Amino acid sequence: MNDVSKNSGTPITSETLKSLGRYDFPDPQVIDPEGVGIVAMGGDLAPETLISAYAQGLFPWFNEGEPIAWWCPEPRCVIIPSDYQPSKSLRRQAKRERWQLTLNQAFDEVIHACSLPRSNGLPEGEHTWIHEEMIDAYTELQAHGFAHSVEVWNSEGQLIGGLYGLKIGNIYFGESMFHRASNASKLAFWGLMHLCQQSGVALVDCQLPNAHLMSLGAITMPRAQFLAQLDTLISGRSTLWRPNSHQPLATAMLNTSKPWQANR
Known part of the structure; x- marks a missing residue:
């Protein structure tokens, strides 16, 4: 490329x-x-x-x-990282758990976990729309430095939640998230909101609205408005996210203003 x-x-x-x-x-x-x-x-x-x-x-x-x-749906579901507000119960859980967040440490595991069936009526072994062709494509994008994952690990070092998407300039295009422990994906999302704010990412594209995203603070935006600001967003400059660009983050630190620490 x-x-x-x-x-x-x-x-x-x-x-x-x-x-x-x-x-x-x-x-x-x-x-x-x-x-x-x-x-x-x-x-x-x-x-x-x-x-x-x-x-x-x-x-x-x-x-x-x-x-x-x-x-390119009408309307577009988006969230502004600076407007994100975690619930009080999520704040309490973040303080209580001995979990950690990481960036780009297990992209392959995250995208495969996102591809597995959930409580949506799919037969056992049936995958979501994230099938092998999609997995291969986004894994290649990850190798090129565009696709990124946020992971959540429990105290035993097991992957219990995460999300993945693309960052281009000052916009992050969210693709999917998963959890194996209660609210683990919400904590990954909170970590993403912090990371975006600290990196200069002004908008997160959530694509299509659903009840879960709206509960996290997502809003709908007219497609024309989304497309009108896209040129500026993708051309912007923001902090790079590399596999080892940021230190692991204890979930308790999510309650602070700038929790992600860059590796020097």
Whole structure:
């Protein structure tokens, strides 16, 4: 992916990011004026294609064995990290537990955990829309420095929750989260909110609204408004997130203003 793949923190124009890959994605406002959400079909999941798509407000969402579908929903579900407020019960749990958060220490484990069925009626062994093609694509993005995971570990060193997504400039595109212990994913999300604020990430894209996201403080934004500010966000400069860029974080520290400590 040439020098863009290094995600070096050097400002990159939105046009550079949009022009990556070999596909011309349509303007969501033109191709989908009624706001159905799906704006294109086909293509591939190469790193260049994905970065170009996200830079234009699109993301892939399709079942295994189906053509790749590219979405840009109306409205868009987002959260502003500086507006996030954890519940009192979550604050108490963070103080009580002897858990730790890490950044980019177990991306493969997190994305595979996110792919497993939950309480959604899927048969045992059936995966979610995060199937092997998607896992391979985002794992490659992680190797290029664009995809990132936040992990939660219990006192025995077991992975009990986490989330993953993409960071481009000053926006984080959230993809999925999971938990194996009560509220572990919420603690990962709280850790992400802190990390975004400390790094200069101004907006987190949650894609589609649901009750869980709204309970965390997400809001809906008109698609046109989201797309209008996207160029500025993706071209912005923010602190790099590398596998060893930040120290492990005790959940009790989430109650402080700037808990993530950078490795020097």
